[in-house]
Amino acid sequence: MATFEEGVSETLQVLRHHGPATRSKLALISGLSRSAVNLRLDALLGANLVRGSQGEASTKGRPADLFAFHERRGRLLVADIGATKFRAGLCDLSGSVEVEESIEVDVAGGPESVLGIVLECFERFLKATNVDREVILGVGVSVPAPVKSGAGMTVNPPIIPRWNRFDVPAWFAPHFACPVYLEKDANAMALGEARLAFPGIENLLMVKMGTGIGSGMVHNGQLFRGADGAAGDLGHTQLALIDADEGPLCKCGNHGCLEAYAGGWAILRDLQETGAAVDTQDDLVALLASGHPEAIRLVRRAGRYVGAAIASAVNMVNPRVVVLGGRMVAAGGDHLFASIREMVYRRSLPLATAELQITRSSLYPRGGLIGLSHLVADAILAPEQIGRLVSKTDR
Ligand SMILES: [Zn+2]
Missing domain, CATH: 3.30.420.40 (ATPase, nucleotide binding domain)
Incomplete structure (x- = not known):
């Protein structure tokens, strides 16, 4: 049997995610008796976590009381x-x-x-x-x-x-x-996207491209952190073949990580090697905005690397939506987005891509x-x- 805390938390979750409800609707959704619903509601009303109001009458007579999550309780x-x-x-x-x-x-x-x-x-x-x-x-x-x-x-x-x-x-x-x-x-x-931009989607992969590259996953509606919290470290997956050229040195100490090819810091490094006058991520963003050909070439190449890594992730976890966010995604524009998309569709399994949606974050820069x-x-x-x-x- 659920503890008191489990019970009130569950009822509040229903109101948070389904919106305002009457007592009978709450009983229907939770499969509880009216008296159990009343007990939980009394506790939540007493704690000011739920507010009561009069709903609209569907037929003649007194309208049913409507209860809503009090989002300004704190x-x-x-x-x-x-x-x-x-x-x-x-x-x-x-x-x-x-x-x-x-x-x-x-x-x-x-x-x-x-x-x-x-x-x-x-x-x-x-x-x-x-x-x-x-x-x-x-x-x-x-x-x-x-x-x-x-x-x-x-x-x-x-x-x-x-x-x-x-x-x-x-x-x-x-x-x-x-x-x-x-x-x-x-x-x-990832959680912000799942709740606000894709509320009906149960499986979502968020890829953030900033100075580094990271990813987060929502699996069956919940954040998936793995056993220790290390899940989704896309930036440090290996791109270079182990026996061949080791690839560029990464900040994690390994060689050939995705981030060492395609992270914001790696693009900056490669751009500096071409002689471009760039010192910071801001300079890189400004150069991309001005249409600098070499910066655009490097960003497109980064998109292909990231796309290949996302394709592997798509094959592993089969998300319904891949959301791309972060400063490099905003700065890279269509050059970056198109090359990522192309690689994901080319390299992922047909079953995984049939209904896959790849999109740029609509919550940027507030998603976090x-x-x-x-x-x-x-x-x-x-x-x-x-x-x-x-x-x-x-x-
Ligand atoms: Zn690394």
């Missing part, structure tokens, strides 16, 4: 950290962004300085929106690195080595009493923030955490 603070900048926001529990900022930082410089700037940003949001600290129910941070499942830390992150095993929730603990979560950026983006807010809301409203919000007196 707020979330989220920060999507990339290699060269971060975007932070204050969101409600439905993932709607109320205020946000994008700030350039050198993330490789180390976690303390970056998180210090993120915290200052969070403080500004609280002030600007007049939101009390107690209203913040969760904090979420994403990084361009593998995150050990449930541990709140990255392990051997190639692009941001100084973040290795740094405990992000512990760093925030003196500042916020609520739970703090750390996630890989591509996982957060939106995904993080859904991720944090899921976590704080799960049976393990919802007891913090539904007090014993409400039972």
Whole structure:
């Protein structure tokens, strides 16, 4: 039998994902008796997580009471950290962004300085929106690195080595009493796409191309992290043949990784070798925007490499949708997109591509923030955490 927490969490999930419902509709969806539904609703109404309103009368007589998830019962603070900048926001529990900022930082410089700037940003949001600290129910941070499942830390992150095993929730603990979560950026983006852009899609692959290359997967409607959180590390899959030429050196220490051919940093490296005056990812983006022939050639080539790697992933996990996001995807435009698409269709199994949709993220550059807010809301409203919000007196 479900515990009290499992029960209220389940009923709230129905309202979050199906929208407002009457008591009888809730009983129908959950297969519960009216009295069980009433008990759960009373607890959720008492905790202010659900609001009641009058629905429209379908026939003559009194309209049935309608119940809805109260998405403004609390707020979330989220920060999507990339290699060269971060975007932070204050969101409600439905993932709607109320205020946000994008700030350039050198993330490789180390976690303390970056998180210090993120915290200052969070403080500004609280002030600007007049939101009390107690209203913040969760904090979420994403990084361009593998995150050990449930541990709140990255392990051997190639692009941001100084973040290795740094405990992000512990760093925030003196500042916020609520739970703090750390996630890989591509996982957060995958969840954001699945919830907002493709709500009916159960299997989705998100590929982020920025300074590095990462991917996140939604499998049967849930984020798929693998046994330890390392799933979806597309950027460090091997492209070069093991016996042949080793391929270029990657930031992870291996040779011949996809990222060492096609990551933003690798394209920059190859462009510099041609004598082009480029120092940063911003320079590369500007050069692409100006139609620089060599930059476009390298981006097309990167697209073929990434497309070949995505084709292997499609053969492995058979997603219905592949979403491409991140700064290089935005900057690479049709040159990059067309070459990725072509390789995926050429190299994947016909059964896997018959209904496969390949698309650019419609949530860019906000996909990470939106995904993080859904991720944090899921976590704080799960049976393990919802007891913090539904007090014993409400039972
Ligand atoms: Zn690598």
